[in-house]
Amino acid sequence: MPYVNIKITREGASGEQKAALIAGVTRLLQDVLGKNPATTVVVIDEVDTDNWGIGGESVTVRRARGS
Amino acid sequence: MPYVNIKITREGASGEQKAALIAGVTRLLQDVLGKNPATTVVVIDEVDTDNWGIGGESVTVRRARGS
Amino acid sequence: MPYVNIKITREGASGEQKAALIAGVTRLLQDVLGKNPATTVVVIDEVDTDNWGIGGESVTVRRARGS
Amino acid sequence: MPYVNIKITREGASGEQKAALIAGVTRLLQDVLGKNPATTVVVIDEVDTDNWGIGGESVTVRRARGS
Amino acid sequence: MPYVNIKITREGASGEQKAALIAGVTRLLQDVLGKNPATTVVVIDEVDTDNWGIGGESVTVRRARGS
């Protein structure tokens, strides 16, 4: 019954990679806490780099500067 | 003053259906808890089926398999 | 398969009231969008009035002032 | 290390405006709580006006009516 | 730089189990997407069973009935 929300920058994650995240986090919750995979929900949000900030700057600006 | 976030898969919910969700959940909070509808906020997120997982698989894969 | 998060101020909502929110929002999603109630997840967060702001002030301060 | 999520209606906020939100909220957390800006994460979600409700109505409907 | 939020019912997860979730999901994001573990943030929310609904009922009620 767990609910997991994964937020990443939108930079071309493939369907296979997103499937691997869903499978992996569902298995982790089963292994660590015995949670039933059938009712584990995972939602992935892909966020534009203009809309993600760290260190007081957007990722767009950081990438442009090379950091 | 409540805040409600509704996440559904992106599968063509119409403007009328989303309006019905907003009206319905606002009324529910008024009926059950006496919350003021004027300040009840509802945000609906529509999530791609590749980005929604249940049972360790994406909804895209489940739909393709017919479950 | 929808996921709903309801945030309210922590002011003594009873178990019965919270059960009514869970039942009501699950039914609403079934009525409006045909969503399967068996896999609809609802999470209620009760937030201290010190930690909820509206109009630039905490609810604690607004209540003390009588608004 | 704080995490801040800002949700606004999608109405043409520019990259400069979003950068100002990221810089401003990061500085606020440093000024008020001494939080390290290097690890402060800010995520901005822009939400369609059909998907944002207040007062039991979508923002789309309210704007059309002129309120 | 990913941000992960894991919501589980509050039922006595230990510090070791929560540490295993944090380590496991951080490693998963590195393995699948090459994300830098140093800036991966994980927040675990433990939710009272009265406040978690599935199938239109709270987990408290479901557990009492034995399902």
Place this chain on the structure above:
Amino acid sequence: MPYVNIKITREGASGEQKAALIAGVTRLLQDVLGKNPATTVVVIDEVDTDNWGIGGESVTVRRARGS
């Protein structure tokens, strides 16, 4: 009408500090985007250090090690 969620570790932020966060972020949204402070909602979540991970470890463990 914006909604802002601020997550910080639970380490004794005072009512005054939380009020300053609420006032500051509400003013920022008014200054940058012209948002009406009367309907800006801010919710602060204070998270136990066992439940917050960065760099693959909980904040509890990092603090104990002195980093």
